[in-house]
Amino acid sequence: MILNGNSPLDRFEWAAEKIKSIIGEQKEQPVALFDIGSRDNILKEYLLDSPIEYKGFDLDPITPITEKWNIELPFPYSYPPPGIVTLLEVIEHLNYPGLCLKNIGNLTLPGGYLILTTPNPKSSTSRLHLLSTGELSCFTQSDLDLNHHVFTPWIHMVEKILVDAGFIITEYVTLDGKTTIFDSSLFKGNILKRFTARLVKKVIEHRDPSACGMAYGIVAKKSI
16 A cells, blocks of 8 residues: 555544545535544534535434444445545444445445544554554553454555455545654653654654554545
8 A cells, every 4th residue: 555645634634624625526515424433523513614414423422413323234324325434533443344344335425435544553653662562552452441442453454444345545644743853742751761762753754654643544435
């Protein structure tokens, strides 16, 4: 998988930017967007000025406007298929990611888009954490127990799952920006330790740009 760039944006900023770009290209008024794993519909707040028909879905809805859907099961509603589906920081929580992505693929309009973000196991932070503790950050025993991170989303594995579900990846970028050596947090705690760790991470990121950023994002298009 070829990396297309390193974005300083967080997942909501990046996803909103991609959605607006897709809407601009399609020139459709409006576009149906299904936000899966929407929780409290944060993404919607980034799209208030965009011509979309937003619907949020979650396994355990926490707002009245969010509808329940266990994506291990086929879509239970009769809504028209969406042109855009978002899956932000969800795939790492799925017991059966292949099955879930196939259900999403069956739902998505042919030629429609899936926008996916997930923690980056190749990040310089994860690599340094693995070296020092033997575990990837975001995929420790604690992350399993507290956050139900049961799937480690290596990019080649996610690509395979998406292709099997009928998608073609059109963009792959890292998110959250590159490591910054000098900022105010450097002077909190052991300065030498923090400085050394950041310097090592900068070297890793220079050698492998896919190590930049704690998350990565994918835009995938449903086969026609």
